[in-house]
Amino acid sequence: MEKKNMDFEQKTLINELTQGKELAKQLISHLQPSSSKETRDVLVGKILSSYEKALSMLNWVGEPKALESPPSMTSFENTSSPRSVFYDQDSNHRDVFKKRKTMSKWTEKISVSLGTGPEGPMEDGYSWRKYGQKDILGANHPRGYFRCTHRKAQGCLATKQVQRSDQDPSLLEVTYKGRHTCSRASQLAMASASLIKQGFKAEKNQFPHHEEGKEEKPKQSQSTFFGLGAGFEVKTEDLDTREDDIFQPFSFSSTPIESENLGNHFFSEMIDTNFAGSFSPSFISPTSSESAYFSVSPCHNISSFGLANNVKTPESDLNEILSAPTSVSNSPIGDLDLTLDKVDFESNFPFDSPEFFT
DNA sequence: CAAATTTGACCGAT
DNA sequence: ATCGGTCAAATTTG
Numbered sequence: 001m002e003k004k005n006m007d008f009e010q011k012t013l014i015n016e017l018t019q020g021k022e023l024a025k026q027l028i029s030h031l032q033p034s035s036s037k038e039t040r041d042v043l044v045g046k047i048l049s050s051y052e053k054a055l056s057m058l059n060w061v062g063e064p065k066a067l068e069s070p071p072s073m074t075s076f077e078n079t080s081s082p083r084s085v086f087y088d089q090d091s092n093h094r095d096v097f098k099k100r101k102t103m104s105k106w107t108e109k110i111s112v113s114l115g116t117g118p119e120g121p122m123e124d125g126y127s128w129r130k131y132g133q134k135d136i137l138g139a140n141h142p143r144g145y146f147r148c149t150h151r152k153a154q155g156c157l158a159t160k161q162v163q164r165s166d167q168d169p170s171l172l173e174v175t176y177k178g179r180h181t182c183s184r185a186s187q188l189a190m191a192s193a194s195l196i197k198q199g200f201k202a203e204k205n206q207f208p209h210h211e212e213g214k215e216e217k218p219k220q221s222q223s224t225f226f227g228l229g230a231g232f233e234v235k236t237e238d239l240d241t242r243e244d245d246i247f248q249p250f251s252f253s254s255t256p257i258e259s260e261n262l263g264n265h266f267f268s269e270m271i272d273t274n275f276a277g278s279f280s281p282s283f284i285s286p287t288s289s290e291s292a293y294f295s296v297s298p299c300h301n302i303s304s305f306g307l308a309n310n311v312k313t314p315e316s317d318l319n320e321i322l323s324a325p326t327s328v329s330n331s332p333i334g335d336l337d338l339t340l341d342k343v344d345f346e347s348n349f350p351f352d353s354p355e356f357f358t
Numbered sequence: 359c360a361a362a363t364t365t366g367a368c369c370g371a372t
Numbered sequence: 373a374t375c376g377g378t379c380a381a382a383t384t385t386g
Binding site for chain 1 (some may be wrong): 361362363364365
């Protein structure tokens with residue numbers, strides 16, 4: 001039952017912590033003046049990243065942090081029209097951090113009406129797996145429960161709930177809970193891939209009309225962003241951890257793309273980079289690091305950031321970054337799958353917020 | 359065949 | 373006991 005899951009999560013956790021430990025060891029050996037500062041920075045970044053991830057797996061929320069700035073949902077903002085975004089710190093309860101078990105949670109009301117038509121619900125860039133549906137007391141529409149597809153594979157704890165609004169059935173209320181600890185590069189790549197492949201062809205995503213049965217169809221097909229029409233609003237409650245809120249469902253996807261061509265362009269680029277970043281080891285070659293660095297912009301940046309937190313990563317460091325995990329994986333706990341290490345390493349999601357280091 | 363969904367059972371809070 | 377959330381077996385989907 002849950003045992004498997006538990007075991008796996010523990011394993012992942014241990015793996016993460018072990019990695020942190022190993023990295024710390026490495027750091028020690030790089031403490032001498034002969035080592036470059038960059039190398040140390042890289043290691044520190046990796047260590048922090050490891051711990052951060054481990055903690056997030058435990059649903060740990062950092063020490064209460066000053067009530068703050070809106071959790072960087074800024075990426076939504078720039079959309080001119082159809083989306084309105086705002087934050088809501090729960091008007092009723094000011095005591096935002098009285099409880100600490102909270103996980104980041106935010107709700108978006110998404111309208112899938114305009115223009116979007118029968119087109120399936122949005123694709124937010126992640127792949128979800130439905131694990132339940134419940135009728136809710138007040139509502140006349142059932143609520144669907146989704147979790148990240150990679151929960152098992154990567155111990156990603158992100159979940160979301162989707163509920164159709166009562167008054168306006170074209171409104172989907174999506175509540176996200178928890179953050180993705182999985183590598184989202186591949187999913188994004190896939191999402192955009194399918195996106196591009198099918199162009200903007202809104203192929204029949206059969207929207208089950210037969211009553212309120214199913215709300216959303218998280219088929220990994222089209223997206224919302226082009227889906228035009230989606231009016232939506234975001235409301236964040238339970239702000240707790242800093243990083244927790246910094247990162248939200250649409251990191252890139254929300255990028256408001258004005259023109260479609262632009263969008264296309266953007267995505268194809270995105271895809272390439274993602275693929276390059278996630279699957280092609282070619283850029284790893286130390287010699288070509290510079291060019292690679294440039295060509296692989298977003299994703300690569302992100303992934304290396306997560307580890308390095310250092311924009312200008314010199315070759316040596318890049319090299320270091322790339323080689324380190326290898327050494328890490330043959331650490332004491334040998335039976336942990338390397339694949340995991342690899343994944344984690346390649347696309348470990350970035351805790352690359354500005355305040356990460358503060 | 360594996361992977362995703364459906365759906366009632368289960369379970370922990372009120 | 374009720375409600376919201378999750379699990380997991382059965383079932384569908386691809």
